Amino acid sequence: MGVGTASGSAAIARVVIDSPLPQLDRLFDYRIPAAFAEDCVPGVRVRVPLRSAGRIADAYVVEVAASGEYEGALSEIEDVISVVPVLAPEVWNLARRLADRAAGVASDVLRLAIPKRQVRVEKAWLAAGRPAPTPSPITPVDAPDFVSGRLAEVVSGGERVAVDAVPRLVPVDSRTDGTTHWVGHWAVTMAAAASQTLAGERSAILAVPDYRDREQLLIALEAVLPAERIVRMDAQQSNPDRYRSILSCRGGTPLVIVGNRSALYAPAARLGLIAVWDDGDGLHSEPLSPHIHTRDAALLRQEQQDCALMFVSHARSSEVQRLVELGWLGVLATERVYLPKVIPTLSQDEVGPHTAAARIPSTAWKQMRQALDHGPVLVQVARPGYAPQLACESCRASARCSACEGPLAQRSASATPACQWCGALATSWSCRLCEGTRLRLVGQGSVRTAENLGRAFPGIKVIIADGDRVVTTVGAATALVVATRGAEPIADGGYRGVLLLDGDRMLARESLRVAEDCLRWWANAIALAAPGAPTVLVGVGGRIAAALATWRLADFARDELADRRRLRFPPAVRVATITGSPEAVERSVLAVESLRGVDVLGPVENPDGLRSIVRFDYGVGAEVASAMKAEIIRTATSRRKRVPPGKGSAGALPRLKARFDDTEPFAD
Incomplete structure (x- = not known):
């Protein structure tokens, strides 16, 4: 294990280790044995040795290179777990950027993006590895009540817009049995945007907060698109079904991917649209570290893949309103005003x-x-x-x-x-x-x-x-x-x-x-x-x-x-909460409080020790996250001081946890 050049002509695999430890949150180089030369490609799962106690860890291959910078001998990859490249390049880039923005660990984001391997599903997918039939062309539809053709302009032009949804229900006829269903107008709008995207031979990702919204959106989509072009991806699926969805997204056919928070991490190389319904809903906030919000994942992925972006809602969140006022988001409204x-x-x-x-x-x-x-x-x-x-x-x-x-x-x-x-x-x-x-x-x-x-x-x-x-x-x-x-x-x-x-x-x-x-x-x-x-x-x-x-x-x-601007509260500024043992929190505060545009509230006592709230301008977010990540690694790798016999017991190890963009930093 190391960074560098192996002896001989074998290639080097740069891998990210599947571990929550912050000190392992970087790429490691391993020599690829000749036996794995064909199977060890970017995106596959592998097993690699660690130097400590002869342990073996799971990892993903991020890239393969002919040489590196390390001059010593490299450890070899232990095994290739699966030949299926489940980690797409765009998903890795997104995970890395999101983790860096939140002082988190990239493998924690990948754990949300890629479900556990399902061997039977994978074997069936590989066995059916014949070329997929050419999909039938999609007839695009327009969203009712909006300016004719405006939705197509948003999608084809890669525009970023906040959509003021129409506050009413509309009837939708099922393609399969002709049954009439009633869904929110917002669902029909998002389905129309998805049809415009597929007609342009690009994929769409549609994210909703919960299963009620998902069912409405699926009904609206199935009325205008073939069922085989719609992929569901959410937390309510079983592990085999979710893994099957991930594999289906690895094909070359443009798809519409529908789900909750995890849908934003679906592989989609030719991504044409990201649409998020009701981004102010608390269910869009990921409870697991590094606590990435659907809105933030959508914003970074749109920038990364240069696709259209829509935030659809009846009542805009203050975060979306800030982007509108900055001119970063346009506004897409209906031709006439609806007044309930x-x-x-x-x-x-x-x-x-x-x-x-x-x-x-x-x-x-x-x-x-x-x-x-x-x-x-x-x-x-x-x-x-x-x-x-x-x-x-x-x-x-x-x-x-x-x-x-x-x-x-x-x-x-x-x-x-x-x-x-x-x-x-x-x-x-x-x-x-x-x-x-x-x-x-x-x-x-x-x-x-x-x-x-x-x-x-x-x-x-x-x-x-x-x-x-x-x-x-x-x-x-x-x-x-x-x-x-x-x-x-x-x-x-x-x-x-x-x-x-x-x-x-x-x-x-x-x-x-x-x-x-x-x-x-x-x-x-x-x-x-x-x-x-x-x-x-x-x-x-x-x-x-x-x-x-x-x-x-x-x-x-x-x-x-x-x-919020007058009071310096989010989203006018960004916020991070630092929680842990007193010495770790104090060091973290010292590391960031001297930065321009940063002020600190606290610390105050809480069940985990002390907590401080750090407020900072968006422009210094990368510096604050980098400084905080360094302190987290320092705390995680600290060791107890030796205590002479008879002089008492060793003190507890310092603890430190940081959460960026907490949705409720000032709640009781």
Whole structure:
């Protein structure tokens, strides 16, 4: 193992080792034995020896060279695991750039991009290695309600645009059975863009946050494209199916790749379009290190492969708004303005008959009663379950778990209260302040709201849609649909009325992004209404209610970004959080605080030691990431000091973790 020239004429393989250790995050040179000369090509999996303790590690071949710079003897590649080049050059380049931007490890990104090897799938793919039939030509379609031909110009010209989605549902006829499905207009827009891309003999990557959005997009795609040109790639697939999808993308036929975060890492050498739906959704943020957001992966890959880029949404994220104001993104809007019928209702004091328990104002009551005469009505609530919070009946203090101090909640009227953190049942609970043993319900979740509405509207079918009860579609028949945010099913033809409850509770969440999150949740629910159907927003006023009532959502994003600039909050600046042992955090802060455009908040104590927040301008991001990566490697390779016998035990090793572009750096 080393960097350099091997004796003889054997070639050298430069490999990236599949390891999360930051000190191994570079390319290593190995001599290719004559037995592997044909199979050891860029992209294949190999096994290589490490010098420490005679260990063997898995790796990917990144490139093959005739010689290197190292003058000593090189170790040989131990084995070629598979002859299939699963690591495409464009995927490696993307992983390297993303890891460097976030002070992370490239192999962590590759682990998200390439699933574990599935031998049976691979053998079947190799056995069917005959030339693929020439695909039939694609007839491009245009997006309805946009300027004719404008979408084709965006795709063919490789433009970068923020697309203001039309807030309505449209019918789509299935090619296979002729069934009519209703999907969001945004899905039809993205499908039209994909057809334009395939017609130009280039591939498209379409990324969505969750399975509900994926199903809508697949329905829209299958209506305009052959099924064999559509590849699904997401976390819900089994390992064999996901590996099969990766292999199918390695062919030469242009495809449309649909999925969640991992779809951005699909191999696509002739990439013509990247489109991301609702980039403000928290599901676009990768929970695993190095925590790459779909939006950042899309931005870097677009720059790398020079393709068209579309961020589609009803309500723009502040990050997209910043790029629009910089001129880096253009804006693609419809020919005419769509103005949903939104009725903000700030006061909840006045209620209609039989609605006190349902917390519905009289205005909303009347609108909903009238809407139920024509079809289904959507009621959006903040939380699932029966009672999202419990309190002591005697002193009204919040009820906490006796095991972990987490909040207690109740999932149904007959269920035993349980902790929302650890799940422990509160069978013998007593208040820690007054020793009371009786609990009172605080707030109403989806189940309790459905019960109250069922009593208020006798004879009306009530449907619950939340994390425990997955409902993706409902018919056009009269029904009350109670759903948590993001779990709203689609009604045939759209809802005849939409009621947005718990607005004040949603806005009370401690978060830097709470306003834009609420705007996005409510805008997506409003888009499910039928044309002209009323939407009542309960308990919310001010500029967020005005933005929804006038549907000037871009103006709200502009004002939100201006506030962030004044306060020096993201995305006006970038942010990194440093967490670890005190000495490691202190060294890291010293390494970056002298850089231009950098300021540090903290440190403060947390369960992992200390935490500091580093704010920095975009222009110095590479310097901050490089300095932070050096400190992470230094900490990871540090050793305990020797302690003489009888002088105590050796101290703990220092720890250091950095997270760049944290979505909630200032939340409690």
